[in-house]
Structure formats: C-alpha cells, structure tokens
Amino acid sequence: MSDRxxxxxxALAADGSNxxxxxLLAETxxxxxxxxxALDEYAVLLRDRALAGxxxxxxxxxxxxxxxxxxxxxxxxxxxxxxxxxxxxxxxAQLDGRLGSGGLVPLGPSDDDEEQRGPGRLELEAxxxxxxxxxxxxxxxxxxxxxxxxxxxxxxxxxxxxGRGAGGGVLLYGPPGCGKxxxxxxxxxxxxxPFSNVRIEEILDPWFGASERNLHGAFDEARAAxxxxxxxxxxxxxxxxxxxYVGSAGRPLVDQLLQELDGIGSDNRDLLVLGAxxxxxxxxxxxxxxxxxxxxxFVPPPDEPARARILELLLAARPVEGVDIGxxxxxxxxxxxxxxxxxxxxxxxxxxxxxxxxxxxxPLAMRHLGKVLRGMQPSTLEWLATARNHVEFAxxxxxxxxxxxxxxxxEGKRAR
Amino acid sequence: MDATDRNxxxxxxxLDIEQPRRALEVLDGREHDVGDPEYWxxxxxxxxxxxxxxxxIDAAARGLDLDPSDVGLLLxxxxxxxxxxxxxxxERALLAALRIDPEEPALLSQxxxxxxxxxQLEKAHRLLDEAExxxxxxxxxxxxxxxxxxxxxxxxxxxxxxxxxxxDDPEEPGAHLLRGSxxxxxxxxxxxxxxxxxxxxxxxxxxxxxRVARASRWATHPLLWPLLPIQRFGPxxxxxxxxxxxxxxxxxxxxxxxxxxxxxxxxxVVYSWTVPPLLRRWLExxxxx
Numbered sequence: 001m002s003d004r005x006x007x008x009x010x011a012l013a014a015d016g017s018n019x020x021x022x023x024l025l026a027e028t029x030x031x032x033x034x035x036x037x038a039l040d041e042y043a044v045l046l047r048d049r050a051l052a053g054x055x056x057x058x059x060x061x062x063x064x065x066x067x068x069x070x071x072x073x074x075x076x077x078x079x080x081x082x083x084x085x086x087x088x089x090x091x092x093a094q095l096d097g098r099l100g101s102g103g104l105v106p107l108g109p110s111d112d113d114e115e116q117r118g119p120g121r122l123e124l125e126a127x128x129x130x131x132x133x134x135x136x137x138x139x140x141x142x143x144x145x146x147x148x149x150x151x152x153x154x155x156x157x158x159x160x161x162x163g164r165g166a167g168g169g170v171l172l173y174g175p176p177g178c179g180k181x182x183x184x185x186x187x188x189x190x191x192x193x194p195f196s197n198v199r200i201e202e203i204l205d206p207w208f209g210a211s212e213r214n215l216h217g218a219f220d221e222a223r224a225a226x227x228x229x230x231x232x233x234x235x236x237x238x239x240x241x242x243x244x245y246v247g248s249a250g251r252p253l254v255d256q257l258l259q260e261l262d263g264i265g266s267d268n269r270d271l272l273v274l275g276a277x278x279x280x281x282x283x284x285x286x287x288x289x290x291x292x293x294x295x296x297x298f299v300p301p302p303d304e305p306a307r308a309r310i311l312e313l314l315l316a317a318r319p320v321e322g323v324d325i326g327x328x329x330x331x332x333x334x335x336x337x338x339x340x341x342x343x344x345x346x347x348x349x350x351x352x353x354x355x356x357x358x359x360x361x362x363p364l365a366m367r368h369l370g371k372v373l374r375g376m377q378p379s380t381l382e383w384l385a386t387a388r389n390h391v392e393f394a395x396x397x398x399x400x401x402x403x404x405x406x407x408x409x410x411e412g413k414r415a416r
Numbered sequence: 417m418d419a420t421d422r423n424x425x426x427x428x429x430x431l432d433i434e435q436p437r438r439a440l441e442v443l444d445g446r447e448h449d450v451g452d453p454e455y456w457x458x459x460x461x462x463x464x465x466x467x468x469x470x471x472x473i474d475a476a477a478r479g480l481d482l483d484p485s486d487v488g489l490l491l492x493x494x495x496x497x498x499x500x501x502x503x504x505x506x507e508r509a510l511l512a513a514l515r516i517d518p519e520e521p522a523l524l525s526q527x528x529x530x531x532x533x534x535x536q537l538e539k540a541h542r543l544l545d546e547a548e549x550x551x552x553x554x555x556x557x558x559x560x561x562x563x564x565x566x567x568x569x570x571x572x573x574x575x576x577x578x579x580x581x582x583x584d585d586p587e588e589p590g591a592h593l594l595r596g597s598x599x600x601x602x603x604x605x606x607x608x609x610x611x612x613x614x615x616x617x618x619x620x621x622x623x624x625x626x627r628v629a630r631a632s633r634w635a636t637h638p639l640l641w642p643l644l645p646i647q648r649f650g651p652x653x654x655x656x657x658x659x660x661x662x663x664x665x666x667x668x669x670x671x672x673x674x675x676x677x678x679x680x681x682x683x684x685v686v687y688s689w690t691v692p693p694l695l696r697r698w699l700e701x702x703x704x705x
Binding site (some may be wrong): 031032033065200201204205206236237240243244245250279281282385386389390392393394 | 419420421422425426429430432433434435438448449450587613616617618620621623626629630
C-alpha cells in the first residue's frame with residue numbers, strides 16, 4: 001500500500017494539477033487509515049472544485065471522523081450541488097449532532113467512545129425535508145403508504161372509529177437502490193414528523209449484549225421524540241431469520257427487536273414504524289406477524305417516467321447538450337436509481353477525460369451517456385432472479401404476488 | 417474498539433446472514449487494517465460465496481503471508497482452490513491445516529470430500545471415520561458421507577445418510593437435494609421432484625438448486641413418461657436392450673415382431689431426441705407469459 005502511495009505522490013509531484021490522480025491518492029490514503037493525509041488531499045480537491053458528488057461525500061466522512069466540521073459542511077454543500085443524496089442526510093445529521101444544533105438527540109462523541117455513542121438518528125430539519133413529490137414514480141407504493149401510515153396518523157378519529165389506531169409496521173422491499181430509504185424519509189416529510197433511521201452498522205457491536213442495548217437505545221430515542229417515523233433500514237440484517245442463524249450470536253438481537261416492536265415495558269403509541277429490506281425472505285417470520293411488519297410493499301425498479309424524472313434531476317446541475325432524456329429513460333429498463341446515478345457519473349468521467357485530452361470543456365452529450373450505457377447492466381437483475389425463485393418455490397400465502405405481477409409485466413419480462 | 421474492528425464485525429455479521437456482497441462492500445469501502453489476517457479471511461470467505469474464486473485465492477494468500485498458521489485461512493484457501501479445480505493446491509492447503517489441527521472434524525470432512533472428488537473413495541471413508549470418531553454428532557460429517565456415497569454410486573447409503581440428516585433437521589436443503597438426486601437416479605422422478613422443490617423452497621437464493629427443481633418439473637411432465645426407462649436405467653442400457661430384442665427376434669425368425677421392435681426403436685429414438693427439448697422450450701415460454 002505504501003509503495004502505491006509513494007508512486008502516486010511522485011506522479012503528483014510531476015503534475016500537481018492532475019485531479020483524478022489526487023483523488024486516487026486521497027482514496028488510497030483513506031483506505032490505508034492515513035485519514036489526516038487523505039483529508040489534506042480532499043481539501044486541495046475541494047479548493048480546486050475538482051470533486052464529484054460521491055467523492056465529496058467520501059471526503060465528508062473522512063473530515064467528520066477527524067472532527068474537521070468546517071470541511072464537512074463544505075463537502076456536503078458540494079455533494080448537494082451535484083445532486084447527490086445518498087449519505088448526505090446521514091452525515092448532515094452527524095454534523096448537526098456534533099454542532100449541537102440539529103437532531104433531537106446528539107450523537108455524542110466519536111466512535112471510539114462507545115459508552116456514550118447513541119445509535120439512533122433523528123432528523124427534523126426543514127431544509128432536509130423530503131416529500132413524496134421528491135420521489136419519482138412509485139405511485140402505487142405511495143398510495144399504499146398513505147393509506148397504511150399517513151392517513152391513520154393525520155386522521156386518527158376516522159380510523160379509531162373503526163378500531164384502527166395509528167402505528168403498525170410496513171415493510172418496504174425490493175431491489176437495492178430503488179428508493180426504499182427515500183420513501184421512508186418522504187413518509188416522515190409528508191407527516192411533518194422527525195425521521196429516525198436505524199441501521200445495522202449503528203446497532204451492531206461485537207461486545208456481548210451491546211447490540212441489544214444499542215437497539216433499545218434507538219427505540220427509546222424515537223419514543224422520546226414521538227410522534228415520529230422510525231425507519232429500520234436493512235431489516236434483514238437486524239432481524240435475520242433465527243432458524244437460519246448458524247450460531248446463536250445474532251438471535252438475541254432479533255428477540256430484542258421483537259420486544260421493542262411489541263412495546264414491552266414501553267409505549268409505542270405515535271411511533272410510525274417502517275422497515276426496508278432487499279431480502280424479505282431472510283426476515284424472521286415472527287417479525288412479519290400482525291402488529292409488527294404484517295404489511296409488505298414491493299418497491300420495484302423505477303418505471304420509464306420515474307427514470308426520466310431521476311435523469312432530469314441527475315443532469316440538472318451539469319453542462320449538457322442534446323441529451324434526449326426520453327430516449328435514455330427508454331433504454332435503461334430495470335435500472336435502479338443508483339444505476340442511473342452511476343451511468344451519469346461514469347459519463348461525466350468520460351467528459352472529463354475528453355476535456356483533459358483535448359484541452360477544451362465539452363458538455364455532457366448523448367454520445368458519452370450512450371458509450372457508458374452500452375457497457376452497463378442493471379444491478380437489479382440479480383435481485384430479480386433471486387426473487388423469481390422465491391415466487392416460484394416459496395410464495396406461501398401469496399406473499400410475493402406483487403413481485404410475480406411485476407415479473408410478468410412487459411418491464412419485468414426483460415429480467416429473464 | 418476502533419472503527420476497523422467495527423467494520424470487521426459488520427462484515428462478519430453480513431457473512432453470518434448470508435449476505436456476502438454486503439460484506440464485500442464493507443470490506444471494500446471502509447477503513448480497514450490490511451495487516452490483520454482476519455480481514456483477509458473474511459474477504460476470501462465472501463469472495464468464495466460470490467464465486468470469485470481467483471480473487472479469493474489471492475486474498476487468502478495475502479492473509480497467509482501475515483499468518484501462515486491460520487487454520488481458517490488455510491481452509492478458505494483450500495475451498496477457493498477447489499472452486500477453480502486446482503485440487504492439488506487445495507489438498508496442500510488442507511494438509512497444512514491438518515498438520516496444525518489434526519483433530520478438527522470440519523477439516524477432515526472437507527479433505528474427505530476433496531479426495532472423493534479425485535476418485536479416492538476409500539481414503540475419503542477413512543477420513544470420515546476419523547471425523548465421526550472426533551464428533552459423532554456433526555451433521556457435516558453425515559452429509560459428507562451421503563455425498564461420497566452418491567459419488568461412489570451407493571444410492572442406498574446416500575439415501576440413508578440424507579435421511580439421517582433430515583431426521584435431525586427436516587429443513588436442510590442439501591439433504592433434500594441429495595435425497596432427490598438418489599430418487600432421480602432410481603427413476604422416481606415424481607418423488608425426486610418433491611425433494612428438489614422442497615430444497616428450492618428452503619433455499620430459493622441458490623440458483624443451482626432452483627435450476628435442478630425447474631428441470632425436475634419438466635422431467636415429470638406426462639409427455640416424458642415414455643422416456644422413464646431412460647431416466648431409470650440410462651440411455652446406454654435402454655439402447656442395448658433394444659438391440660438385444662432385435663437380435664432375439666432375428667434369431668427366432670419372427671419377422672413381424674422384428675418389424676414392430678424396429679419401428680418402436682425408431683419412434684423411441686426420434687421421440688427422445690425431439691420431445692424433451694421442445695417440451696422444455698414450451699414450458700419455459702408458458703412460464704414467461
């Protein structure tokens with residue numbers, strides 16, 4: 001690793017204006033744990049405005065780890081300008097926690113101080129609020145979430161009249177990168193409620209009993225801030241099917257999650273619980289029983305209008321010329337939102353390469369996007385192949401009928 | 417506990433919940449200590465799970481450079497080498513592991529499977545005897561016995577071992593797969609299909625099991641019933657039986673019977689060549705609608 005770093009430094013000494021090389025050096029330094037040096041390189045790239053959105057997010061993580069909050073804010077600003085959303089809100093929440101101005105519950109000090117580390121995340125900021133209008137497509141899913149989560153909260157008297165209270169869990173499932181987390185965030189936005197995102201990496205702790213304690217802490221934070229939307233991301237990782245666990249290490253975490261959802265010893269009123277997973281078949285059966293996550297909603301890859309909308313957003317802040325968004329949307333069947341972002345970013349890399357070799361500043365054009373598109377496959381294909389097996393062999397009670405309908409649709413048939 | 421420990425714990429958790437790709441994302445994208453053999457062990461294990469055997473070999477080698485006596489790394493190195501068909505290198509890795517820990521039943525089972533695939537069935541049985549002596553209740557030993565019995569053509573023993581596993585765990589997909597394979601060999605296509613479909617239901621994420629289960633579905637279609645003798649006895653024996661019948665009728669001088677047998681033979685040949693692929697295409701087309 002250090003040989004590589006030395007070589008990169010030598011190359012940069014020869015050509016200090018080579019931003020891709022500097023970025024590579026920054027990433028290599030970060031991977032080697034030399035975060036201070038990595039941040040120096042990110043700072044140079046930031047100064048030169050030579051960072052793409054996702055790279056700015058990566059830089060922001062490094063800056064956050066080192067407590068350089070000024071740089072975190074600048075890097076996040078750059079990421080937002082580039083239209084990147086993934087990871088931005090999470091880092092913003094941590095930044096606000098450090099500044100003591102944002103979330104209801106500050107995150108506490110660095111990861112090193114685990115005793116004081118708070119696992120939950122609550123976001124209340126108005127400027128971060130996302131609504132269904134920000135989520136392209138998914139009309140059916142939005143309608144179902146409105147009926148199951150939002151209306152019971154907004155019009156409790158109507159639902160109570162028929163003996164149905166607010167709360168209850170909804171599990172969003174589908175291929176990765178298709179907007180499940182965004183939808184959860186938008187649900188909170190629609191209700192104008194805080195959004196608490198609980199993720200396995202914030203919960204998991206190798207010390208005995210610490211993961212369960214972290215999970216309990218996350219629920220307690222959400223209860224204290226109720227009414228709020230509690231979003232359990234990667235539910236299969238927190239509530240993995242106990243019968244599949246080879247050892248017994250993960251089982252107590254599932255037991256703890258069941259206790260929290262049942263509100264044993266606690267009050268879960270006004271806690272609107274949403275879960276998301278790429279692997280609903282790996283979620284423990286007990287979690288899918290009534291009162292927990294008994295409603296499962298399939299979040300499919302974006303359809304053509306949704307892809308067009310996503311592409312519009314991704315291209316909005318970039319210099320483009322002659323890009324036919326409708327044609328691109330047609331040619332990117334089964335592409336997830338994340339795939340579309342990768343497509344645009346790789347095309348931008350092509351433009352930069354062209355700019356470096358010609359010395360000009362060409363705009364992003366169809367030829368760049370087309371070239372990248374020819375070498376890309378939708379990342380949803382693997383998920384859909386696995387889902388087909390579940391539909392065919394393990395669809396007890398019609399649990400995956402929505403997926404089956406999608407697979408039989410003209411769009412889904414392309415996955416074969 | 418620092419961030420690298422947390423990242424390793426997260427990667428380990430993803431491997432425990434059968435999400436090797438997410439484990440790789442964690443190992444690829446975050447801060448990690450490349451001087452820790454555990455990092456390379458987890459990385460190699462995840463790569464094997466996604467069929468990245470060559471990269472897994474490299475990852476295991478990097479780990480073994482750091483700690484040549486790491487039994488876990490030697491085992492994943494062996495599995496990775498077996499994945500690319502390099503049985504000699506796999507054997508070297510397993511023998512190195514067994515020199516360090518000669519009484520580990522899991523290593524003995526893996527070694528038994530390896531030598532069985534190389535055709536050394538007697539040695540495989542001896543190794544499993546030793547593994548069984550060390551851990552009489554280990555299901556992997558029973559399962560390995562079943563696989564080795566199946567490979568050696570001892571269907572009765574393979575079925576017995578599969579049943580033993582299923583008594584202990586009726587939801588073990590591998591045992592259902594083995595049981596189905598034995599039944600399929602015996603021409604019991606319908607019973608085999610039940611086991612294959614059960615295996616696919618229990619482990620739908622396994623593309624190979626799903627493929628076998630789908631194949632078993634079309635193999636039990638009524639249009640393929642005339643071909644059951646081929647499924648039961650194999651094509652060579654069936655063709656030999658026909659040739660023997662033709663020979664017998666010729667020797668007996670029964671011309672009309674000879675004609676009937678010849679005609680049946682020709683129809684059977686044409687049927688066996690044309691109907692299965694056509695039926696398969698039709699069923700696939702119908703499933704896609």
